[in-house]
Structures are given as structure tokens and as C-alpha cells.
Amino acid sequence: MNFRYFDVNGQQITSEQMLSMQIMTPSMEHVLASVMERVLETRRQWNPVENFSLR
DSSP states (O other): OOOOEEOTTSOEEOHHHHHHHTOOOHHHHHHHHHHHHHHHHHHHHHOHHHHOOOO
């Protein structure tokens, strides 16, 4: 999964620019982690092979 960031003019900001601007905050990291967790959970729900258990 790729997260993309854009400036006010609609131009994509590179990861190097993000690092140099130091705009990634703990709040942003938390939101991205939450999104990733939800996406993975959704994938698990729709993939019956992953949910299959041999117990």
C-alpha cells in the first residue's frame, strides 16, 4: 500500500521532501497505522483461505 501526499498545488510530495520538511507527526503516524490495520483486517475477512484453521 502506498500513501501519497500532495502540496496545495496538487503536486505529489516525495518521501525525501516529507523527511526534509519534518511534517510527519505522531498523530499522522497513528492515523496511517490505523488505516493499515483496518485494510489488513478487511483483507482477512474477504480471504477465506487466510481464515481457515486446521484445529
